[in-house]
Amino acid sequence: MDIKTLPTVEIKYCKKSGGLSQIYSTGLQYCMYNEKGEQINQWVLCKDYLNEQIASQINEKSYSIYGFTADPNVDPKIDWDNTRILLNNSKDKNFLSKIGNVLDFVNQIEDHMNLRKTTAEIVSNPEKKYEASGVFGVVSSARWMRSPTMMSLYALLLRVGFVHTIGNDWKDTYRGVMNGTIPAYQSNDRSYLTTGREGFEKILNVGYKEIFYVQPKLNYPAKKDVGTLHNSSGICAFSRGTTKTFVKGWHKPEIDEKLNSMPKESKISLA
Numbered sequence: 001m002d003i004k005t006l007p008t009v010e011i012k013y014c015k016k017s018g019g020l021s022q023i024y025s026t027g028l029q030y031c032m033y034n035e036k037g038e039q040i041n042q043w044v045l046c047k048d049y050l051n052e053q054i055a056s057q058i059n060e061k062s063y064s065i066y067g068f069t070a071d072p073n074v075d076p077k078i079d080w081d082n083t084r085i086l087l088n089n090s091k092d093k094n095f096l097s098k099i100g101n102v103l104d105f106v107n108q109i110e111d112h113m114n115l116r117k118t119t120a121e122i123v124s125n126p127e128k129k130y131e132a133s134g135v136f137g138v139v140s141s142a143r144w145m146r147s148p149t150m151m152s153l154y155a156l157l158l159r160v161g162f163v164h165t166i167g168n169d170w171k172d173t174y175r176g177v178m179n180g181t182i183p184a185y186q187s188n189d190r191s192y193l194t195t196g197r198e199g200f201e202k203i204l205n206v207g208y209k210e211i212f213y214v215q216p217k218l219n220y221p222a223k224k225d226v227g228t229l230h231n232s233s234g235i236c237a238f239s240r241g242t243t244k245t246f247v248k249g250w251h252k253p254e255i256d257e258k259l260n261s262m263p264k265e266s267k268i269s270l271a
Contacts, residue, residue, distance in 0.1 A: 001099055001103070003097070006099070006120055006121055006122050006136075007121045007122070009033075009037050009122070009123055009137055010124050011033060011037050011039055011125060012037055012038045012039065013127065014075075016041065016042035016069075019067045020042075020044065020066055021066040023046055024045040024046070024187070025045075026045075026091050027045055027187075028045070028087060028089045028159050028186060029088050030044055030045075030047055030049075030050060030086070030087060030155060031043050031085070032053055032054075033085070033086050033137060034078060034079040035079045035082070035084070038076035039076070039086065040053060040076045040077075040078060041053045041075065042068075043088070047151075047152060047155035048152060048231075049068045050085070050155060051152065051229060051234070052065060052068060052070045053078070054078065054145055054148070054151060055070075055148070055220040055222075056071065056072050056075070057070075057072045057075070057077065059220060059222035061222060063229070064226065065226045065227065065230050066230075078145075082140065082142055083141060083142055083143075083144040083145050084137060085137065085138050085155070086135060086136070087137070087158065088126070088130045088133065088134075089133060090129055090130050090133050091133075092133055092162075095133040096122070096134040096136060099120050101163075101164045101165065102138070102158060102161030102164070103117075103161070104166045105157065105161035105170050105173060106118050106140075106154075106158060106161055106170075109170055110141070112204060112268070113207075115140070115141040115144070116140065116141040118138050118139065119138070119140075120136050120138055120139070121136065122136050123135035123136060123137060138158065140154070145216065146208065146213075146214075146216050147212040147213075147219035147220070147233075147247075148220060148229065148233035149199070149203075149219075149234060149235055149238040149243065149250070150203075150212065152235045152236075153200060153203070153235040156192055156193070159185050160174065160177055160189060160193065161173075163177060163185050174193060175271075178193040178194050192235075195236040195240065196236045197270050197271070198239045199236070199238040199240075200239070200270065201267070201268060201270055202239075202255070202259055204268045205267050206259050210255060211250050211255055212250060213249065224246060228245065229246070232246050
C-alpha cells in the first residue's frame with residue numbers, strides 16, 4: 001500500500017497523559033478520536049480502557065480505574081457514526097508500512113461479518129516522540145462499539161493485523177499467532193487469541209446481532225461497577241462465559257442451540 005495515497009487528519013491532542021497501571025510498558029498504543037480530529041482519551045497500551053471511554057459517554061457518568069479517567073462532561077464527544085481509533089508504536093520503525101497488512105486482515109473479517117470495511121488515514125501532525133514511527137487512525141463501522149466484547153475483539157484484531165501478510169487468509173494468520181508459528185506483535189496476543197477463540201467463533205458463526213443488544217446502552221449497563229466492565233466484559237471473558245455476570249442476555253440458551261444445530265462443515269473453526 002502506498003501510504004501517500006491515504007487521506008490525512010490533523011489531531012487536536014488532549015492534555016491527559018501517563019499515570020496508568022497497565023500490563024505493558026511499550027508496544028501498540030490506542031486512543032479514540034472523533035470526526036473533528038479531537039483526541040478523546042490519552043494513549044493507552046491496554047485496549048480495555050477504550051471500553052471505559054465508551055461506557056462513560058453512553059451512560060453519561062464518570063469512570064475511573066487504574067489511573068484512567070473518563071468524564072462525559074469534559075472529554076470530547078465520540079463519533080457515534082464511526083469507530084475511530086488512533087494507533088502508534090514508537091518502537092516500530094516500520095509502523096506506517098504495515099497499514100496495508102492491518103487493513104487486509106480486518107477487512108477480510110469484516111466481509112464475513114457484513115460490516116463496513118475499516119479504512120485508514122495518516123496523522124499529519126504526530127507528537128514529537130512519534131514522528132519517526134508515525135501515527136495513523138482507523139475508521140470503521142460503529143457496530144464495533146456496540147458492546148465491550150466487540151470493542152475488545154476489534155482492538156485485538158487490529159494488533160494481530162500488524163503481523164499479517166497481505167494476500168494470506170486471515171484465519172491462517174490467526175492460527176499462526178495462536179500456535180506460535182507467527183511471532184505475536186504484543187507479548188500476550190497468543191494467549192488472548194487462544195482464550196478468546198471460542199467466543200470469536202461464536203460471534204462469527206451465530207452473528208453479533210444474535211448475541212449483543214441493538215441498543216449499546218444495554219451492553220454497557222450503568223449499574224455495573226467499573227472493575228467488572230474493565231476486567232470481565234472483553235472477548236476473553238465472553239469466551240470463558242464469565243460475561244454472564246456482566247450481561248446475562250449475551251448467553252441466552254437459544255444462542256448455543258443455534259450454534260450447536262449448525263452443520264459442522266458450515267462453521268468457521270479457528271482451532
